[in-house]
Amino acid sequence: MAADYVALLPAAQMLVAAIVVLVLDLFTPADEKGVLVWTSLAGLALSAWVALRFRGAEGAFGNTLLLDGFAVFFILVFAVVAALTILMSVQYVRESGIREGEFYVLILLSAVGMIIMASANDLILFFIGLETMSIAVYVLAGMWRSRAESAESAMKYFLIGAFATGFFLYGIALIYGATGSTHLDRIAEALGGPQAALLLTAGVFLVLVGLAFKVAAAPFHFWVPDVYDGAPTPVTAFMAVAVKAAAFAGWARIFLHQWEPLRDEWTPAVKALAILTMTLGNVLAVTQSSVKRMLAYSSIAHAGYLMIALVAGGEVGAQALLFYVVSYAAMTLGAFAVVAALKADDREGAAYADFAGLGYRKPFLAMAMSLFMLSLAGFPPLAGFTGKFYLFRAAVAAGHTDLAVIGVLNSLVSVFYYLRVILMMYMQEGGVEAKSFRGAPYLYAAVGFTAVATVYLGILPTGALYASLGAIASLR
Amino acid sequence: MIVFFILAFLTLLFSLLVVTQRNVVHSAMALAATLFVMAVLFLTLDAPMLGVLQILVYAGAIMILILFVIMLLNPLSIEARPAAWWMLGSLGAAALCLQLAALVHRPAVSAEAAVPASFGGPESIAQSLFTDFALPFGLASVLLLVAIIGAVALAQRQR
Amino acid sequence: MTTNLLRWIPLLPLAAAVLNVFFGGRWGKRFAGILASAAVFGSFLIALRVFMLLSPDAVLRDTLYTWIESEPFKAQVSFQADALTAVMLLVITGIGFLIHLYSTGYMAHDEGEARFFAYLNLFVFFMSVLVLADNLLLFFVGWEGVGLCSFLLIGFWYEDPANTTAGNKAFIVNRIGDFAFLLGMLLLFWEMNRLGVPSLDFAALKDAAARIAPDTAVLITLLFFIGATGKSAQIPLYVWLPDAMAGPTPVSALIHAATMVTAGVYLTARLNFLFVLAPYTLSLIAIIGAATALFAGTIAVAQNDIKRVLAYSTVSQLGYMFLAAGVGAFSAAVFHLFTHAFFKACLFLGAGSVIHAMGGEQDMRKMGGLRRRLPATYWTYLIAGLALAGIPPTAGFFSKDRILLEAYASPHGSLALWLVGWITAGLTAFYMFRQLFLVFHGTSRAPESVQAHVHESPAAMTIPLIVLALGSIAAGWLALPSRDVWDPWLQAVLGRSNPAEHGEAVNETLLVALTVGIALVGIAAAYFLYGRERRVREDGPLWGTLAQKYYIDELYDFLFVRPFTAAANWLARAFDPGIIDGAVNGVAGLVRGISASGRRLQSGNVQHYLFAFLIGTILIFVYWLRR
Amino acid sequence: MQAPIEYYLVLSAVLFAIGVAGVVIRRDVIVILMSIELMLNAVNLTFIAFSRFMGSVEGQVIVFFVMTVAAAEAVVGLAIVISVFRFRQTLDPRDMQLLKW
Known part of the structure; x- marks a missing residue:
């Protein structure tokens, strides 16, 4: 029985950290909230360590919760992303009058949900993880309470999210009806049988819709620009990276691995979604006037790229997916961190014009931002290039050359708007004042870390590639 | 019936x-x-x-x-009822309804299974809840914790 | 043979760039230039050493580390130097050093000197990575990197919005080429995978090339060639190069004449073993090259901006190189690349010196008579001009002559290709000397205030000019008909190409005479029309009356010059910006238009989003059930 | 006599669609919330029907979780409604269009 709990340890540890922060918050005076940051970071580090320490532990609760290499891979991603989000929030949250304690607690709790999603081998468990994460993020989006856009963002996210929950659940219900279980192993066993194929596939498609919503695949993407735009920037970063990563974790484990036999049913649909998603994301990003909103469209486009890996499938596709998730996390978090650095007291410095002349006022931020933009555009030898090379390679290898061509064409379009940011920073005068290193050391740490990661994953990707492969191989 | x-x-x-x-x-x-x-x-x-x-x-x-x-x-205020939008929305929902109905109307199980008298009673649910579903049960409490913190954080008076 | 010498060729400029970025502002402007030049000079010395170490069929290797590895694919950060690389390295670092030196004088009054040298060093870094790469993936790093540096340098003087637009355009047009390149690379990789050699190393590619399916080879080489047209400014992707002249003149000399734009030629030479498998692609390359040469040469005639003449001339000369590559004479293409680097860099730097002296003026109609005021510039310009025109015994004569010979006599060549190249040779001589006469001869048409200011450039600028001018003469002697050291040197890499040994018997002497003849005719025509003052009469009524006496001129004018200038003007004013540039801009505009209207979908009303969600779900079901 | 399972399933499909219709067409956020509850209830009905006809209590336990989720969503949803209402005294989604394009 004791072994049952080992697989649960990372999530449990994260929960404990959240509760500690929650309680600490009650006892710390307003000007000493720094301790909350450190406690949260310590909690995240501990979770990551626990996950690594017990990697490969026996599955818990009748194998509904697994701590295989795959889960550990994603737990590490979530822990690092949550830590970076917290780092970039410190200054931001104080200036916006967001309640720090609750903010960090909710980030930790949503990470608990994500960990469950990555480890769950049961649809109901996955669903509860998903909801834990989602509800926490709905609230996070609305936490800048003096700003109407923030409330509106939370509202939109919540309405569409709850709507999608209905579809997702309905899908689980149909699958349950067709196979008699929500346990992914049981379902996989039942996949062979011919009976009730229609019902089962209908359920699979509804689950697919629910996940497509979470990763912002077109046409379920409409909420993204509005919600990302209105939410506090660190929360946007968290949504764009961690939430998407968690959804893709589910997608990889459930669809790529457990429902492999159903590939022929859902691949054409996902392929169509992928093409639509990247094209829409890239084309609509071109005429944006706000960098934050542009990044929102860019994250839609990247969801499309990532879906290429789902279509490609197999070990190569899954590996490309995992590697790209990590690369995408580094560059997107960094870009949002720089946007967060431009925030003045009560306004977001997120317009293109606000970036003007940043290259001369804050050379470090500008150089980091250039790296992120170039990497997002798929420029070698940065993370985004290596990742895209692997994605397209997987697509070509799987016989989806058309997808690779469309993907490359799309990344050509994307240069338009990523380059514009660099242009503004180095070839325009004016703009707003950005936070200085002294004023926001945590934020600078986040920018520095992500910049290094973006370069590192580009020039030394081998470690991460093997880690991805190991994670995939551990799925069974 | x-x-x-x-x-x-x-x-x-x-x-x-x-x-x-x-x-x-x-x-x-x-x-x-x-x-x-x-x-x-x-x-x-x-x-x-x-x-x-x-x-x-x-x-x-x-x-x-x-x-x-x-x-x-x-x-x-009593909300307006724009005919076109209602029509559009209802048509969409109707289409979905038809599709779902078409998909579910022939399930695998048709005959009713025999169940014990205690089926669906508190004991049987509790039995399942605290054994097979102990983990989701525990996590559901985390979910509620999130909801409580969230609701407080959003609706509470500003500092 | 392994050596860890090679890595320092790119690393030295990279280190200097990093230092200049972080500390350039603090050390003072003077030092930034010296550091940058020293780094490139260091690279040059190493390149020389590498050149000494090499024998024609040897390959030096230097592996840093394994870049991407996941079974079975493996790509290393590994440099290789063979005969071809050595030539390219000497051009990049040698001419690069001279241009750095020149820049210390040219940019001395500029605020952003440290930034400028950082970019320039970064460029040398990426360019040397490009030529040293031992696999296509690493090659692509250099390929993209030089594009980025080019963008940064074109937009260097960002106070003028036109410059940033030009930079943007260069980058985006280049990316169109890169798109094809990337696809070609993926396709090649897929094919290699099929052959059981999952690698993109040049050595592996060369070994496996023979087994590649012919159709696939055509497709792959076509894609690579499209990539090359972007970087090397060929039809239809040449549009960015003339605009790129917005950058500082040393940049034009280094990037947009001597090195980066030749990357496409280098690519075809490097992958010559693939291209020879695809005769279809080769003939397309030859045709595009010849067409570009003629087309750009014609436009150059009608330009009045001193740098734009040179820009179109560069496009035209690159066309020659592709013409040579297209007829399978890769060695001749690289030879022209080599000589062209000298005289075109010299011309650009000379033009920079003129612009410097004229206080920033670039319009040739407002120059004239600078011969005596700028003697060093004039003489070097004249020598480089003769080289460009292909007058013996300058370097341009040897390389151009060889290309024309190949165009006619090689197995893939034809009379038509030769004819186009031959006419272009005449045009080249004509526009070059038109420019020379307009700028340096006659009397000055500049305002008094500017004239008073005219002065010869400092030694830092004239010394590179002199060195390059000497190179413009001597570089060609590597391939004297009697003692050819060029072909044997590159034979192992580029294969044999000696038209005298295959194909029909050609009267070489006749071809040479014809080529030199038309060049002389072009110079004579330029002298006739622009050598003395009278032809510049458009500027004032005074010249009009003078011109009345020369009826023969009128006749000539009517029969030849008018239709010709009309055609040139039409090409330059209407066709070039209207059709080709328009197509590129049009695609960009189309995307922007779709984007602008597509945005409207995002109405802000959450219920529209919900409805879209619903429709999406329904469509997925319909799609699935209908299947 | 017990009605066959397909009756229940079709009923819940119809109910689900009614909920969907309510979400899409109503212009009052609270009613949209209520419609979402309808959708979740339709799902519950499906679960319970399957549970009964397969004779496994699992489905019923799942419904228990769905109810928890529904309660949590309702609480947070209403809190968000209140925080939006603070800025604009409206519940009409059309009035929440600060963010668009």
Whole structure:
């Protein structure tokens, strides 16, 4: 029985950290909230360590919760992303009058949900993880309470999210009806049988819709620009990276691995979604006037790229997916961190014009931002290039050359708007004042870390590639 | 059979009222009625425990909460009903309805399984809840914790 | 043979760039230039050493580390130097050093000197990575990197919005080429995978090339060639190069004449073993090259901006190189690349010196008579001009002559290709000397205030000019007909190409005479029309009356000059910006238009989003059920 | 006599669609919330029907979780409604269009 709990340890540890922060918050005076940051970071580090320490532990609760290499891979991603989000929030949250304690607690709790999603081998468990994460993020989006856009963002996210929950659940219900279980192993066993194929596939498609919503695949993407735009920037970063990563974790484990036999049913649909998603994301990003909103469209486009890996499938596709998730996390978090650095007291410095002349006022931020933009555009030898090379390679290898061509064409379009940011920073005068290193050391740490990661994953990707492969191989 | 049709009719009637009533309070009342009828439907499916929970949790707690917010915000305006949009939305929903109905109307299990008398009672649910579903049960409490913190963080008075 | 010498060729400029970025502002402007030049000079010395170490069929290797590895694919950060690389390295670092030196004088009054040298060093870094790469993936790093540096340098003087637009355009047009390149690379990789050699190393590619399916080879080489047209400014992707002249003149000399734009030629030479498998692609390359040469040469005639003449001339000369590559004479293409680097860099730097002296003026109609005021510039310009025109015994004569010979006599060549190249040779001589006469001869047409200011450039600028001018003469002697050291040197890499040994018997002497003849005719025509003052009469009524006496001129004018200038003007004013540039801009505009209207979908009303969600779900079901 | 399972399934499909219709067409956020509850209830009905006809209590337990989720969503949803209402005294989604394009 004791072994049952080992697989649960990372999530449990994260929960404990959240509760500690929650309680600490009650006892710390307003000007000493720094301790909350450190406690949260310590909690995240501990979770990551626990996950690594017990990697490969026996599955818990009748194998509904697994701590295989795959889960550990994603737990590490979530822990690092949550830590970076917290780092970039410190200054931001104080200036916006967001309640720090609750903010960090909710980030930790949503990470608990994500960990469950990555480890769950049961649809109901996955669903509860998903909801834990989602509800926490709905609230996070609305936490800048003096700003109407923030409330509106939370509202939109919540309405569409709850709507999608209905579809997702309905899908689980149909699958349950067709196979008699929500346990992914049981379902996989039942996949062979011919009976009730229609019902089962209908359920699979509804689950697919629910996940497509979470990763912002077109046409379920409409909420993204509005919600990302209105939410506090660190929360946007968290949504764009961690939430998407968690959804893709589910997608990889459930669809790529457990429902492999159903590939022929859902691949054409996902392929169509992928093409639509990247094209829409890239084309609509071109005429944006706000960098934050542009990044929102860019994250839609990247969801499309990532879906290429789902279509490609197999070990190569899954590996490309995992590697790209990590690369995408580094560059997107960094870009949002720089946007967060431009925030003045009560306004977001997120317009293109606000970036003007940043290259001369804050050379470090500008150089980091250039790296992120170039990497997002798929420029070698940065993370985004290596990742895209692997994605397209997987697509070509799987016989989806058309997808690779469309993907490359799309990344050509994307240069338009990523380059514009660099242009503004180095070839325009004016703009707003950005936070200085002294004023926001945590934020600078986040920018520095992500910049290094973006370069590192580009020039030394081998470690991460093997880690991805190991994670995939551990799925069974 | 007859019971089912009566209950089904009532469910659909009330749920349509939820969607069509222009006054939000009327809608809420219709929803309460729908939930109540559904609780009875649950009973016909040998789920007495859930029937009771349905009334307690939904028709009780959630409905009260909704009404509370309605009172608090007191939005007096009666909403408009733009025909085109209603038509479009209803058509979409109808299309979805047809598709779903077409997909589910021939399930694998058709014959009713034999079940023990205690099926759906508190013991059997508790039995399952605390063994096979102990983990989701525990996590559900995390979910509620999130909801509480979230609601407090959003609705609390500004510092 | 392994050596860890090679890595320092790119690393030295990279280190200097990093230092200049972080500390350039603090050390003072003077030092930034010296550091940058020293780094490139260091690279040059190493390149020389590498050149000494090499024998024609040897390959030096230097592996840093394994870049991407996941079974079975492996790509290393590994440099290789063979005969071809050595030539390219000497051009990049040698001419690069001279241009750095020149820049210390040219940019001395500029605020952003440290930034400028950082970019320039970064460029040398990426360019040397490009030529040293031992696999296509690493090659692509250099390929993209030089594009980025080019963008940064074109937009260097960002106070003028036109410059940033030009930079943007260069980058985006280049990316169109890169798109094709990337696809070609993926396709090649897929094919290699099929052959059981999952690698993109040049060595592996060369070994496996023979087994590649012919159709696939055509497709792959076509894609690579499209990539090359972007970087090397060929039809239809040449549009960015003339605009790129917005950058500082040393940049034009280094990037947009001597090195980066030749990357496409280098690519075809490097992958010559693939291209020879695809005769279809080769003939397309030859045709595009010849067409570009003629087309750009014609436009150059009608330009009045001193740098734009040179820009179109560069496009035209690159066309020659592709013409040579297209007829399978890769060695001749690289030879022209080599000589062209000297005289075109010299011309650009000379033009920079003129612009410097004229206080920033670039319009040739407002120059004239600078011969005596700028003697060093004039003489070097004249020598480089003769080289460009292909007058013996300058370097341009040897390389151009060889290309024309190949165009006619090689197995893939034809009379038509030769004819186009031959006419272009005449045009080249004509526009070059038109420019020379307009700028340096006659009397000055500049305002008094500017004239008073005219002065010869400092030594830092004239010394590179002199060195390059000497190179413009001597570089060609590597391939004297009697003692050819060029072909044997590159034979192992580029294969044999000696038209005298295959194909029909050609009267070489006749071809040479014809080529030199038309060049002389072009110079004579330029002298006739622009050598003395009278032809510039458009500027004032005074010249009009003078011109009345020369009826023969009128006749000539009517029969030849008018239609010709009309055609040139039409090409330059209407066709070039209107059709080709328009197509590129049009695609960009189309995307922007779709984007602008597509945005409207995002109405802000959450219920529209919900409805879209619903429709999406329904469509997925319909799609699935209908299947 | 017990009605066959497909009756229940079709009923819940119809109910689900009614909920969907309510979400899409109503212009009052609270009613949209209520419609979402309808959708979740339809799912519950499906679960319970399957549970009964397969004779496994699992489905019923799942419904228990769905109710928890529904309660949590309702609480947070209403809190968000209140925080939006603070800025604009409206519940009409069309009035929440600060963010668009």
